[in-house]
Amino acid sequence: MSLSLPLPLGFQWSSVTAGIKASGKPDVALAVCEGGAAAAVMFTSNQLVAAPIHVGRRHMKATGGRVTGVLVNAGNANCATGLPGEEACQKSCIAVAEELGCVFDEIFPSSTGIIGVPLPVEKLIAAVPAAKAGLGETAEHATAFATAILTTDTRMKVAQETIELDGKAVSIFGCCKGAGMIGPQLVPHATMLVYLFTDLAACSEHLQAMLNTAVEDSFNCISVDGDTSTNDTVLLLASGKSGVEAALPHVPAFEAALGRVCQSLAHQVIDDGEGVTHxxxxxxxxxxxxxxxxxxxxxxxxxxxxxxxxxxxxxxxxxxxxxxxxxxxxxxxxxxxxxxxxxxxxxxxxxxxxxxxxxxxxxxxxxxxxxxxxxxxxxxxxxxxxxxxxxxxxxxxxxxxx
Missing domain, CATH: 3.10.20.340 (ArgJ beta chain, C-terminal domain)
Structure with a gap:
């Protein structure tokens, strides 16, 4: 699926190859909202969670749901790696924050890949300057981000919606990865990684309520194998750059559009499930x-x-x-x-x-x-x-x- 609709204003994306994936394909993805975006997130309900889940929770709490950058590495889940894993995750966030000129708490980390292998953080940090330099707002940049997060997936998974509210366009772009270990049980406090970007203006609390509803009817209603991952994450970012506030009567239309994006991505996850024929x-x-x-x-x-x-x-x-x-x-x-x-x-x-x-x-x-x-x-x-x-x-x- 290609990107044909307008992308949400205020965001830039990039990807680079850090050498974390054995395949040598791009394995680090970066998304940035200059000035920060309001954010809502849902994580896995598995009791065993990866280092980026621990760090992401702390960062969301520290900033009150404010995110400037999203850093994703593929090829290594950074799970069951103990305190060194959390320290590595934190170091990568600091490296991105220094490049972007923001506080490290505003960097949201994610990882996907094999469990129990130490994250080669030096490779990840070394790739950050190139990731920052490669940022752009075009469909090619968004596609690069959506491709770099894949692991056993056989194809990119993206979805878009653009709706008109008060004569202004509000856009949603979503991308995800996931083909196996798919049995999400996401809680608002879900391997499948989902990133949703919009230029609607909304506070974190309102975004959270809308995300909870969208996820319950989409990602929480799918299964490839019933295994709930240690790294599952669904993140929704709102830049506010459309100039449209999340207030009545806009909310139902936006919620419906967000629901359609999540439904499409959820269907794509199952359609690309490992070994799936039906x-x-x-x-x-x-x-x-x-x-x-x-x-x-x-x-x-x-x-x-x-x-x-x-x-x-x-x-x-x-x-x-x-x-x-x-x-x-x-x-x-x-x-x-x-x-x-x-x-x-x-x-x-x-x-x-x-x-x-x-x-x-x-x-x-x-x-x-x-x-x-x-x-x-x-x-x-x-x-x-x-x-x-x-x-x-x-x-x-x-x-x-x-």
Whole structure:
């Protein structure tokens, strides 16, 4: 996907090669907002978190949600590296702050890659001057940033929106990385890294509220493998350069646009998941409540039995029922109906009378389809995007550290 809409005003991006990635590809990305941007962030809920998560939390608290620069390195997660890892992260932030002329607390760090390997911070720091010199505001610069953050991804993931408010354009640009270790459980206090840039004028608290809503309906409703990363981060920055304030009646339109950007990026993450050959939309309806519906969806989405069946387009609806039944949610199987790709497979306690195994198999051979489960209980519903589990996924992760 290429960038065709206007980029948000006030930001510059760049990337350089520091030699952290074994591939020799660009592995350091820098984003800058001169004068600082208001920020909101959500991090992983994993108890084991990487050094940049610890440092990022401290910096956001120290500045009250003010960010001048975002420094991302790929190829090394800087996780389970102890105090030296945090010190290395802090040193890299100081190096960027000195180049930009701001306080080091206004630098937001991120890392992605292998866990447990010391970060070669000297390489990272040595690359900072070139990253600063290469900053620019064009689509090529934003693309360079979005490309340098990738690890096992096979393609860049970007999304854009531009809306008109009071006769002025407000733009959103989002980019992310993530293909494996994707089962985000992000909390506002999610490997998948997401960076969202806008020129709306808003305070950190308001941005946080809007980000929470956008993330809950997008990144918190996807799974490749159910593994919550140690480094997951979603960061939203607002430069204010559009001159449009985040006030009624502007908020609903902006929230909708932000939601569309997050939905697009979340879909791209699953579509580029490690070894993925099928995308499965789980639509759970008529649950007792939304929480129950989402719990059933997540249980099915992360079931190895379901995911391996999807890899060969096997219409094994019994695995769907079994996964739902162990989700810890109360429902009556005699009230349940299931459709796969629009075709009935189960109804009210037994196989559907119209079930056509060959036809369902054919529909499941498509790249993307929907599994709809109606629980016949109440008004609760959930949408969840997941994928199959293939031999390629096993191969990628069996050899990841070697």
């Amino acid at each position: 995308l499965v939309n789980l639509e759970i309806t008529s649950a007792n409540n939304d929480t129950d519906a989402k719990q059933i969806a997540k249980t099915i989405a992360n079931s190895p039995l379901c995911k391996t069946a999807w890899s060969s387009a096997d219409p094994n609806w019994g695995r769907l029922l079994a996964a739902a039944g162990r989700a810890g949610v109360s429902f009556d199987p005699m009230k349940v109906t299931i459709q796969i790709a629009g075709l009935p497979v189960f109804a009210y306690g037994v196989r559907a009378a119209e079930y056509d195994e060959a036809m369902v198999h054919e529909r499941m051979s498509a790249r993307e389809y929907t599994i709809a489960i109606d629980l016949g209980q109440g008004d609760g519903k959930a949408h969840f995007l997941t994928c199959d589990l293939t031999h390629e996924y096993v191969s990628i992760n069996a050899d990841y550290s070697t």
